[in-house]
Amino acid sequence: MLDGLKDWIDRFRAGGEDEGRSPQRSRRTAQRQPTSVPRPSSALREFFESIRDQMGLNIVDFSGACQANVTFITGLGHRLYAESFPHAVETIFGSDASPISMRNPEKIGNFLQYSLNFEPQSVDAILLWDSLEWLEPDAQRAVVGRIFEVLRPNGVLFAVFHSENSATDVPVHYFKLLDPETLSVADTGTDRPHRQFTNRSIEKLFERCQSVKFFLSRDNLREVIVRR
Amino acid sequence: MSMWSSRQRGRDEEPAPPYTPPAAEPMRERLVVATPAPTPNTVYASNGPAMVGKAVVVKGEIHSREDLYIDGEIQGTVELMESKLTIGPNGRIQAAVRAREVVVFGNVQGNVEALEKMEIRKDARLVGDIRTARIVIEDGAYFKGNIDILKPEPKPAPKPATPSPAASASSSPEGSQNSPAKSASVGEQGNARVAEPVRGGKS
Known part of the structure; x- marks a missing residue:
């Protein structure tokens, strides 16, 4: 009985839901003890090369409140806006985040208002992580469209996509910045993305932007730097 | 009404016993009752x-x-x-x-x-x-x-060195009171008692 309760708490902390309430999120399995692995990141290096020589930039981090990221970005003299993308998804689209809910234009509008409510061209850089994978295509396009509006010209965005092309579950990651070239990636469980991306589909998604640069790695993650 | 009448009857039948003051309690016991021991909450x-x-x-x-x-x-x-x-x-x-x-x-x-x-x-x-x-x-x-x-506020610039006794002795008292350095230092301190004699010296 106690083990069952502990499992549920672990799952809840890892971002999962009670299986009885949420058929969609019940697919997400949580690791009992998330393992954090540092990995070098060429895309991160390029991201920080874009922002390191300036001060007072507006940077949005969608990993939520994370001490490492807050310390790192504010330590560079920038202003940080912290938002938890999974929390925003759950708040607006419901705990099950069902495809039907994510296709509802009104809810998509509410989501943009809730999580990307910035002045046009007021954001200098965005750490989007793997957020887009957990959205339905309609919501993805709306989010990318709003990002294009709020990001200043030549602004930079860092995103991550899984490289598997099969429709299987993929690890759910939690990213932390260790230094300008190293990420800490913790696997908090597995889940099935709403959409699998190819390089072509990513390019098409960001087709209004200046450039989309891919960085392949050994751990089935594609890092992408998008320049507005 | 009925209670009132029954009380009246009771008083008539059985007179109240004469009042006897209670025996004086020892002082120590009274103190214990009047001031309860402090609890951790009250201390907090x-x-x-x-x-x-x-x-x-x-x-x-x-x-x-x-x-x-x-x-x-x-x-x-x-x-x-x-x-x-x-x-x-x-x-x-x-x-x-x-x-x-x-x-x-x-x-x-x-x-x-x-x-x-x-x-x-x-x-x-x-x-x-x-x-x-x-x-x-x-x-x-x-x-x-x-x-x-928030960036820590820069430390205020060091105050100008106070004039040496020789320098102050060489200048007139009025001149030293009206010098910009002196009035600025008074202003920085924001001390009204220090500032008043300066104004008095001018008049």
């Missing part, structure tokens, strides 16, 4: 921070010069520019907060300015913008908003 209340309990709702402004612990509900503004504000796990704040130091265990909706340090503890929830010199966010806390790190 007298020495610890001021406290807003979890059943308390305040709508308006709170200004405090001592540390404050809020476990209740506040709507309005909270200002403790010289002190530490702790928002307990049951605390629900919908307010603009300004304090020297802020520690959040509960729920805050509003902008927070912590001059020295801000802590958002595990399971806390804060929606609003933060301006602070240092910030600590524990894993498990929820935060949505801007973080502005």
Whole structure:
């Protein structure tokens, strides 16, 4: 009985839901003890090369409140806006985040208002992580469209996509910045993305932007730097 | 009516016994009854921070010069520019907060300015913008908003060296009182008692 309760708490902390309430999120399995692995990141290096020589930039981090990221970005003299993308998804689209809910234009509008409510061209850089994978295509396009509006010209965005092309579950990651070239990636469980991306589909998604640069790695993650 | 009449009858039938004053109790026993032993809570209340309990709702402004612990509900503004504000796990704040130091265990909706340090503890929830010199966010806390790190104010430039006794002796008393350096230093100190003789010297 106690083990069952502990499992549920672990799952809840890892971002999962009670299986009885949420058929969609019940697919997400949580690791009992998330393992954090540092990995070098060429895309991160390029991201920080874009922002390191300036001060007072507006940077949005969608990993939520994370001490490492807050310390790192504010330590560079920038202003940080912290938002938890999974929390925003759950708040607006419901705990099950069902495809039907994510296709509802009104809810998509509410989501943009809730999580990307910035002045046009007021954001200098965005750490989007793997957020887009957990959205339905309609919501993805709306989010990318709003990002294009709020990001200043030549602004930079860092995103991550899984490289598997099969429709299987993929690890759910939690990213932390260790230094300008190293990420800490913790696997908090597995889940099935709403959409699998190819390089072509990513390019098409960001087709209004200046450039989309891919960085392949050994751990089935594609890092992408998008320049507005 | 019937009770009244029965009492009347009782008094008529059985006269009340004569009053006998109670025997005087020893002084020590009276003291024990009148002043209960202090509990840990009373010690905390007298020495610890001021406290807003979890059943308390305040709508308006709170200004405090001592540390404050809020476990209740506040709507309005909270200002403790010289002190530490702790928002307990049951605390629900919908307010603009300004304090020297802020520690959040509960729920805050509003902008927070912590001059020295801000802590958002595990399971806390804060929606609003933060301006602070240092910030600590524990894993498990929820935060949505801007973080502005306040730069430490530059130290004031060293004051000009005080004139040597020889230099002051060589100049006239009026001249030394009216010199810009002297009046500036008085102004920086903001001490009215020092400034008054200067004005008196001029007249």
